[in-house]
Amino acid sequence: xxxxxxxxxxxxxxxxxxxxxxxxxxxxxxxxxxxxxxxxxxxxxxxxxxxxxxxxxxxxxxxxxxxxxxxxxxxxxxxxxxxxxxxxxxxxxxxxxxxxxxxxxxxxxxxxxxxxxxxxxxxxxxxxxxxxxxxxxxxxxxxxxxxxxxxxxxxxxxxxxxxxxxxxxxxxxxxxxxxxxxxxxxxxxxxxxxxxxxxxxxxxxxxxxxxxxxxxxxxxxxxxxxxxxxxxxxxxxxxxxxxxxxxxxxxxxxxxxxxxxxxxxxxxxxxxxxxxxxxxxxxxxxxxxxxxxxxxxxxxxxxxxxxxxxxxxxxxxxxxxxxxxxxxxxx
Amino acid sequence: xxxxxxxxxxxxxxxxxxxxxxxxxxxxxxxxxxxxxxxxxxxxxxxxxxxxxxxxxxxxxxxxxxxxxxxxxxxxxxxxxxxxxxxxxxxxxxxxxxxxxxxxxxxxxxxxxxxxxxxxxxxxxxxxxxxxxxxxxxxxxxxxxxxxxxxxxxxxxxxxxxxxxxxxxxxxxxxxxxxxxxxxxxxxxxxxxxxxxxxxxxxxxxxxxxxxxxxxxxxxxxxxxxxxxxxxxxxxxxxxxxxxxxxxxxxxxxxxxxxxxxxxxxxxxxxxxxxxxxxxxxxxxxxxxxxxxxxxxxxxxxxxxxxxxxxxxxxxxxxxxxxxxxxxxxx
Numbered sequence: 187x188x189x190x191x192x193x194x195x196x197x198x199x200x201x202x203x204x205x206x207x208x209x210x211x212x213x214x215x216x217x218x219x220x221x222x223x224x225x226x227x228x229x230x231x232x233x234x235x236x237x238x239x240x241x242x243x244x245x246x247x248x249x250x251x252x253x254x255x256x257x258x259x260x261x262x263x264x265x266x267x268x269x270x271x272x273x274x275x276x277x278x279x280x281x282x283x284x285x286x287x288x289x290x291x292x293x294x295x296x297x298x299x300x301x302x303x304x305x306x307x308x309x310x311x312x313x314x315x316x317x318x319x320x321x322x323x324x325x326x327x328x329x330x331x332x333x334x335x336x337x338x339x340x341x342x343x344x345x346x347x348x349x350x351x352x353x354x355x356x357x358x359x360x361x362x363x364x365x366x367x368x369x370x371x372x373x374x375x376x377x378x379x380x381x382x383x384x385x386x387x388x389x390x391x392x393x394x395x396x397x398x399x400x401x402x403x404x405x406x407x408x409x410x411x412x413x414x415x416x417x418x419x420x421x422x423x424x425x426x427x428x429x430x431x432x433x434x435x436x437x438x439x440x441x442x443x444x445x446x447x448x449x450x451x452x453x454x455x456x457x458x459x460x461x462x463x464x465x466x467x468x469x470x471x472x473x474x475x476x477x478x479x480x481x482x483x484x485x486x487x488x489x490x491x492x493x494x495x496x497x498x499x500x501x502x503x504x505x506x507x508x509x510x511x512x513x514x515x516x517x
Numbered sequence: 518x519x520x521x522x523x524x525x526x527x528x529x530x531x532x533x534x535x536x537x538x539x540x541x542x543x544x545x546x547x548x549x550x551x552x553x554x555x556x557x558x559x560x561x562x563x564x565x566x567x568x569x570x571x572x573x574x575x576x577x578x579x580x581x582x583x584x585x586x587x588x589x590x591x592x593x594x595x596x597x598x599x600x601x602x603x604x605x606x607x608x609x610x611x612x613x614x615x616x617x618x619x620x621x622x623x624x625x626x627x628x629x630x631x632x633x634x635x636x637x638x639x640x641x642x643x644x645x646x647x648x649x650x651x652x653x654x655x656x657x658x659x660x661x662x663x664x665x666x667x668x669x670x671x672x673x674x675x676x677x678x679x680x681x682x683x684x685x686x687x688x689x690x691x692x693x694x695x696x697x698x699x700x701x702x703x704x705x706x707x708x709x710x711x712x713x714x715x716x717x718x719x720x721x722x723x724x725x726x727x728x729x730x731x732x733x734x735x736x737x738x739x740x741x742x743x744x745x746x747x748x749x750x751x752x753x754x755x756x757x758x759x760x761x762x763x764x765x766x767x768x769x770x771x772x773x774x775x776x777x778x779x780x781x782x783x784x785x786x787x788x789x790x791x792x793x794x795x796x797x798x799x800x801x802x803x804x805x806x807x808x809x810x811x812x813x814x815x816x817x818x819x820x821x822x823x824x825x826x827x828x829x830x831x832x833x834x835x836x837x838x839x840x841x842x843x844x845x846x847x848x
Binding site: 285287288311314357358359360383384385393394408409410411412413415416417428429432433434435436487488490493494495496497498499500501502503505506 | 616618619642645688689690691714715716724725739740741742743744746747748759760763764765766767818819821824825826827828829830831832833834836837
């Protein structure tokens with residue numbers, strides 16, 4: 187039986203045999219998500235998906251990146267601009283201009299001369315954070331309680347005591363509270379904000395007080411750069427195709443900008459999915475962060491006990507608990 | 518004045534103008550490291566560098582990856598094996614076989630049939646952690662005190678109060694103590710262990726109690742997978758050329774394994790640098806984690822106040838404070 191870290195042979199035989207009398211192997215976080223009931227998965231509206239088609243690669247293969255836009259109360263001013271930019275087909279013919287290792291991939295108009303569509307909002311820096319609504323705090327609290335309950339029940343069902351409890355109270359270097367609401371990782375305290383995890387998509391800007399229009403976007407391709415939280419607007423996350431960005435050659439100029447126009451990667455189009463013909467609309471769903479399945483998944487991320495692991499971590503930082511998202515066959 | 522997140526124009530003009538009577542801009546973490554006195558930089562012995570040359574890329578360009586091996590008390594059994602494997606030229610003709618987005622790149626013998634050199638040690642799982650020596654705990658404590666003192670003095674020297682103090686006591690979801698000793702991030706409590714940050718290099722293994730020989734290696738190319746800490750041996754970190762691994766096409770089989778032999782990236786050779794001719798030996802140095810410069814650098818990573826930033830984070834997780842490493846011209 188070979189493992190994850192060894193070979194392709196391993197990858198082909200991930201399911202361990204179960205012998206009579208032996209307890210079943212404890213499922214991995216991925217297995218928990220994969221076996222969650224259909225009712226725990228929530229469809230993402232096509233109107234909240236931004237579809238970026240890069241020019242085909244050197245072998246002619248399509249490169250599609252799908253971004254899920256954030257819900258209120260976060261960043262709605264910028265997201266409104268992004269909807270206008272997409273509707274105007276503004277990004278068509280622009281390019282990926284910067285790829286900095288362990289940091290970001292950035293795209294937009296390299297010339298900085300392309301006129302923006304009329305009517306874009308200028309958004310205030312105060313919008314980098316939001317006031318936590320009572321319902322959001324209630325949800326965070328309910329999710330925490332649900333997790334405690336689900337984990338307790340599940341542990342009690344196991345044939346022997348196996349788990350390191352996840353008991354750390356302050357688990358984050360960047361905020362006093364953190365958790366998941368409506369499918370999104372958030373952090374904060376008296377204010378709350380979305381978090382720069384791997385795949386997060388944000389809005390390039392000039393020096394303060396500029397906050398960016400939304401025309402210049404980036405995504406995280408390395409360790410979570412949480413120092414950017416509250417300093418720059420996050421508007422969504424890549425939910426499919428990030429490998430088309432993260433595997434691009436790194437730029438050799440300062441900050442990973444490409445040196446020549448030839449290195450830039452052309453963007454064929456960016457559209458809101460609901461503007462595409464129905465049959466071409468990509469469909470995705472996420473595992474409800476308000477479900478028992480997610481509670482078990484998050485616990486398993488913090489305390490791996492599937493067969494490869496020997497010592498559960500006893501905790502996990504919020505960016506090491508990516509919300510499961512999966513494609514759905516078109517109707 | 519354009520910023521980091523906007524354009525190449527920005528990248529060419531990072532230095533802000535200073536006007537008479539205005540305080541100088543607060544330096545970025547990178548600027549603090551770049552202006553550190555030469556005495557704060559420590560040369561890395563060529564005998565602690567593992568030099569991996571991949572086959573040239575499609576354009577014939579060389580691809581060299583340099584890995585710094587860890588010092589005692591960590592992982593010396595595996596590192597001894599790795600020295601033997603390199604001396605035997607064992608990796609020459611093997612390949613990169615797995616590239617999983619936001620996780621790892623893995624290399625070694627895809628056939629799993631190549632005989633290993635004689636005399637490799639079998640290392641115990643107990644070696645995933647180490648007992649903290651008194652001198653290591655003293656160093657951690659001294660570094661904490663140094664940071665407090667340096668930051669206090671530096672802040673007092675500023676013309677106005679600008680800093681959010683970094684006062685969080687428990688800043689890590691994975692351990693009770695964490696810090697830097699002799700250039701390496703470590704975490705733990707009654708036991709200590711090295712940390713899976715971006716670029717960390719570890720040893721592939723089969724299921725427990727196997728611990729791997731060191732012939733199969735991987736490096737982290739995504740958000741720190743700290744759940745692997747204490748579950749698998751770390752032996753070093755990539756200090757140069759990680760882009761040759763992180764920008765490889767992602768494998769399309771389970772866990773990111775390449776499907777076909779044609780996709781694998783050939784490894785021309787792996788050598789300990791001291792075995793190369795003197796003129797070909799790469800030379801690097803790291804910023805002493807026991808220096809005032811590093812204390813200021815680490816504080817600046819947690820509290821960015823260089824011109825782009827408007828809200829300092831007030832903390833940083835250990836993997837968001839990469840130890841500065843730089844190449845040195847050959848003598």
